[in-house]
Amino acid sequence: MGGDSLRHGRKRTARLSACLVVLALALAGCASIPDSGDVEPVKVSPQDESQVRVYAVPPPQNATSADIVDGFLEAMTSDDPDFAMARKYLAKDEANAWQPQKGTTVLSEAPDLEGPEKPHSADQPGLTYQMNGQEIATVDADHVYQPLKPGRYQEQLHLIQEKIGGRKEWRIDALPQGLVLGQSDFQRNYRPVDTYFYAKGDNWLVADPVFIRQRIDPLTRMDPITQAVNALLAGPTEWLKPSVTSAFPTGTQLQKGTRTLQFDDNNALTVPLNAAARTVTPLLCKKMAAQLFFTLRDLTSTRVGQIALRSGRTSLCSVTGDEAQAYEPGNAASQPDDAFYVDADGRLARLAPDDKKGGDDGNLVPGPFGHGAVKLDSVAVARDEKRAAGVAQDGKSLYVASITHDAEAGSPLVTSDGAKASDRLSAPSWDSRGDVWVADRDPGHARLLRFSGGASSAEEATVEGLDGRRIEAVRVSSDGVRVALLLTKGSRTSLEIGRVQQSGYGDHKKLAVLDLKSVTPQMETVTSVSWAGPSRLVIVGKQAGGVQQIRFIQADGSTSDASVLPGLNQVTGIAAGDKDSKPLVADSGDAGIVELPSGGNWQAIVEHGSSPVYPG
Incomplete structure (x- = not known):
């Protein structure tokens, strides 16, 4: 049965009236196997289809109030068009007024029920049930996921007896707007998708995550491909909107009535748009595609071959995968993306596949960081792998130097006045524009700095919403639009993501990190973080009372049990490449540097080394 949907505590039992029919389909849409007739080719949409389909059933005659409550909560987990079966459990007026599109409340498990509570007087007819649970997230009407620190959820369902078919039947006449789902039902019904928009002033794309239905949307009747296109055309989320733009003209929508989009046999998709897109230039059209x-x-389960756009009967343009790479998210196209580390002598080395325990001096990079003119504590490698930014071993000074040829270290870009190493400079980070970011953790002069081009004078970024917390670490996303910050207050270090925003010109130029949002409210502490692609991070941390975990999370804070990685002890640093094909690398205390290849287990590769990093 649908995930948590039969585990609702007291008064929740599997009644026939509330039952959901669950069909496991090997192929979506197969009803029977014919034993006669011609063999005909069948077009299959390349999107993945869930093997589990859930259908709600209407309330039976003479159902008890508990049956009605159970049946309604079950029906909310189905894919029923417009939640028609769920509405059958509601009183007539409420069936018309209920708005499931208002948003979704996600609980750790489906709600427990208390009740029924009878009215206190005869002039207050009906019964009241209370839904209880632990709220862990919400998804708003714009499909944006927001994780929450687990908190108590309490809402009421009120029932009355309404005359139906000549009989008095229990129906719900007061309830919260939106859907209420346990986490497993939510994950069965919804899936994340990254919509993409252009970084302002740049020609590369930025991922903007939202959630869509796994199958047909009960409200719009759109399939997942069409839902994703529709979400893109609706524009960026409110949080990201100030820092990105869309190539689609204002008012661009799908052609009226479009509910299904299918790839053809060549994995090409034609997207029909309304008249607002008809006059776009060829270049703008390519960017839209x-x-x-x-x-x-x-x-899709197969590689997308081509995206074509049309408006009415007019073909606008098309792009192949190779053409689309010109706008690769985060300007990540054709970058080598090798891993690097600091060896036992404070020198920067490239992490080669054939590294032996103890490392190899032949892998040291050219320049002052490789030959030891500056002994490194932490390092960041530019995305073009031509320069690196390094913090010296005492944590006081930040240097930028070539790693492709011998050169002098030069003067430090900044020096911290912190009294001890932990109060000085954080590890640096590069963005796609070639700028270096670093946090000065000096309690008397804490600040977040950006060095344009890795060479000029520092710009100090205003960070709103710190509330007395200190920036412990900074990691800029590959697109340069978002920055992940580890923020410490007392014994707790939390992970929050802010939006990079720049305004003004010349002497009035202002750099800011705005609208910090927590993406790990359920974690007691986070000790290390790395971006792992356009919209994903890998973190090291632990939940209250738990042990250290390494796990992937999405940039909106959503996650799943499958995202927890194999155990590893005493991890002090983690790094991931922009591409999934690159193994994770970690600093694991006495074990040195280890890596986790795809589908494998952790392997020790450098016994005496630290600070593993990928470019960025």
């Missing part, structure tokens, strides 16, 4: 290409590429 590239946004669609990257939005849809993770929704």
Whole structure:
């Protein structure tokens, strides 16, 4: 049965009236196997289909009040068109007024029920049931996921007896708007998708995550591909909107009535748009198609071959995968993306596949960081792998130097006045524009700094919402639009993501990190973080009372049990490449540097080394 949907505590039992029919389908849409007739080719949409389909059933005659409550909560977990079966459990007026599209409340498990509570007087008819649970997230009407620190959820369902077919039947006449789902039901019904928009002033794409239905949307009747296109055309989320733009003209929508979009046999998709897109230039049209290409590429089980756009009967343009790469998210196209580390002597080395325990001096990079003119504590490698930014072993000074040829270290870009190493400079981070970011943790002069081009004078970024917390670490996303910050207050270090925003010109130029949002409210502490692609991070941390975990999370804070990685002890640093093909690398205390190849187990590769990093 649908995940948590039969585990609702007292008064929740599997009654026939509340039962959901669950069909496991080997192929979506197969009803029977014919034993006669001609063999005909069948077109199959390349998107993945869940093997589990859930259908609600209407309330039976003479159902008890508990049956009605159970049945309604079960029906909310189905894919029923417009939640028609769920509405049958509601009183007539409420059936018309209920708005499931208002948003979704996600509980750790489906709600427990208390009741019924009878009215205190005869002039207050009906019964009241109370839904209880632990609220862990919400999804708003714009499909944006927001994780929450687990908190108590309490809402009421009120029932009355309404005359139906000549009989008095229990129906719900007061309830919260939106859906209420346990976490497993939510994960069965919804899936994340990254929509893509252009970084302002740049020609590369930025991922903007939202949630869509796994199968047909009960409200719009759109399939997942069409839902994703529709979400893209609706524009960026409110949080990201100030820092990105869309190539689609204002008012661009799908052609009226479009509910299904299918790839053809060549994995090409034609997207029909309304008249607002008809007059776009060829270049702008290509950029529009590239946004669609990257939005849809993770929704299909096969490689997207081509995206074509049309408006009415007019073909506008098309892009292939190779053409779309010009707008690769985060400017990550054709980058080597090798891993690096600091060896036992404070020198920067490239992490080669054939590294032996103890490392190899032949892998040291050219320049002052490789030959030891500056002994390194932490390092960041530019995304073009031509320069690196390094913090010296005492944590006081930040240097930028070539790693492709011998050169002098030069003067430090900044020096911290912190009294001890932990109060000085954090590890640096590069963005896609070639700028270096670093946090000065000096309690008397804490600040977040950016060095344009890795060479000029520092720009101090205003960080709103710190509330007395200190920036412990900074990691800029590959697109340069978002920055992940580890923030410490007392014994707790939390992970929050802020939006990079720049305004003004010349002497009035202002740099800010705005709208911090917590993406790990359920973690007691986070000790290390790395971006792992356009919209994913890998973190090291632990939940209250738990042990250290390494896990992937999405940039909106959503996660799943499958995201927890194999155990590893005493991890002090973690790094991931922009591409999934690159193994994770970690600093694991006495074990030195280890890596986790795809589908494998952790392997020790450098016995005496630290601070493993990928470019960025």
